[in-house]
Amino acid sequence: MVSYSSSKYASSTFSKSLGHPYNFKRTGIRIVALCPELTHTAMTAKQTVWGDQLEDYKKVIKDAVWQEPDEVGKAVVQIFKIADSGTAWRISGGKHTLAPAYQYLTDEEIEKALYM
Ligand SMILES: NC(=O)C1=CN([C@@H]2O[C@H](COP(=O)(O)OP(=O)(O)OC[C@H]3O[C@@H](n4cnc5c(N)ncnc54)[C@H](O)[C@@H]3O)[C@@H](O)[C@H]2O)C=CC1
Ligand SMILES: CCCCCC(=O)/C=C/[C@H]1C=CC(=O)[C@@H]1CCCCCCC(=O)O
Secondary structure, eight states, X not given: OHHHHHHHHHHHHHHHHHTSHHHHHHHOOOOOEEEXXXXXXXXXXXXXXXXXXXXXHHHHHHTOOOBOHHXXXXXXXXXXXXXOTTOEEEXXXXXXXXXXXXXXXXXXXXXXXXXX
């Protein structure tokens, strides 16, 4: 789970950096991170956790809300209509919400931190 989570952290910070307004202004290309929660796919149909982590994993997903891939697809269409570059979106139970940790500081906040 450590390597899995680390790879997700790498992808999310990579997309955040690539999608930074500085890069968007230069390229006009939006980069948006999509973070689905538990979804019925080939991956989740098979066992991916073993050993002493298995019981903990079962506890974590016991009350989780599952969704179908087409619900994720529909949410993605909506996200692409409204998402700013560099943002990340949680998709859970077919519903999308902006991941607050991915909101950038405003220009004013950056200036305040740098120069005041
Ligand atoms: N299913 C879930 O509950 C969640 C999945 N994710 C992530 O979403 C992504 C997709 O996951 P799923 O659709 O569930 O898995 P999946 O196993 O159903 O699909 C993965 C796809 O990636 C392709 N693939 C694998 N290695 C590849 C390679 N080297 N080059 C090109 N294509 C390759 C496979 O052929 C397959 O079509 C993964 O990164 C997974 O970690 C994230 C959160 C929840
Ligand atoms: C609230 C849950 C959010 C889930 C986000 C996520 O990416 C979870 C995916 C897991 C669901 C079923 C799985 O098979 C996925 C976990 C795979 C873990 C693989 C661990 C391998 C390792 O030890 O690094």
